[in-house]
Amino acid sequence: MRVSDKHSKITQAAVKVFAQKGFFNARISDIAKEAKVADGTIYLYFNNKYDILISLFEDEIGKIILQVKLLLEQEDDPCRKLHIFAKQHLLLLEEKKDLAEVLQMELRQSNKFMKEYRNTKFIEYIDIISAIIHQGQDRGIFNRDISPGIAKRVIFGALDEMSRLWILDEAPHYTIAETADQVCSLFLNGLKNPTSH
Amino acid sequence: MRVSDKHSKITQAAVKVFAQKGFFNARISDIAKEAKVADGTIYLYFNNKYDILISLFEDEIGKIILQVKLLLEQEDDPCRKLHIFAKQHLLLLEEKKDLAEVLQMELRQSNKFMKEYRNTKFIEYIDIISAIIHQGQDRGIFNRDISPGIAKRVIFGALDEMSRLWILDEAPHYTIAETADQVCSLFLNGLKNPTSH
DNA sequence: CAGCAAAATGAATATCTATTCATATTAGCT
């Protein structure tokens, strides 16, 4: 068995267990059992419990960034790019619910943790949004009064909150496509009625 | 000393300690020390550690709801109402940073916890937003294609994420007024440039 | 197959802390 196999087996198990119990309530022995390794084995691949969390965070967000950037390369229009980003973000829930739950949780979990550990991968992820907005502004499609730095947070926050809704409510009120449409429409056109004035 | 004084002393201490260390890393003895009571005293007012969190959550959100509703009563226009809500939400950070941090954290912390314990107070809070949107739609000011159920989450998520930025970054990049303006403008008018087309 | 290093095991350790409860203090009343 390749070394990386065991590393990834443990990571996958951790995702499952963290999603089920939350980081603090998850026991190392739970992860070990899920990964079908001995408790001690985990410490051959990770320094401590926290390190499992950080590693998995970095690794998985890294993969997501690659995937989204690849998709965005094939599209030119900033509006449609935004739509792709939104849809892709929400799709994570359908494809990897446990992971989505862990990422969501950990992003908040301990703000202390987020303070110390400068979360470069996360910043890289949301900077994809500000790049799209910049592009739209350069082309004169987007309003230049909007700060991309604020807008990227606003859009990420909105998508993240929609994800949370899915995680908490078992019953899906809206489909992912519908939600992506609504969120994008809201951000692109705004609440105000174009027909009135 | 009135009973409620000690209850509130413990609650205030818990807010401070939870904000500083996070719920799981906070010790009962930390809270007791901060509140200047004995460890055991806490158990005369709360059932367990978790109960402190839930109580404080309910109590404090309850106060915030009252305050916001009072302010909104004095305004009729849905656009300005939205602006008031946004500004008020962000102001919490300035006025009660520790509380803002705890509410933010706990809202995510353990999704498990949020699942079990049906969080009526939180729902009441975000339903203020959907009520404003409904009103705007009824008056023909807001686009009827937007679902208030989605929009309330989107707007809350956006504001919450902006709060998080403040909590993590010591350096405030934007003032609260600026941020409220930007967020509202984004939601009301959208990203698209009105002059182009 | 022998010999060796790398990898894996899991029982034992060491520490931590929520909660309890026997005891002490306080406050209200006559």
Add this chain to the structure above:
DNA sequence: AGCTAATATGAATAGATATTCATTTTGCTG
């Protein structure tokens, strides 16, 4: 003041679990 009930105390308990490490197993090489 003396009595009683309500409050408050904090040391002791009980249980949990992250991490270590002596031992075992595996896999490779000549």
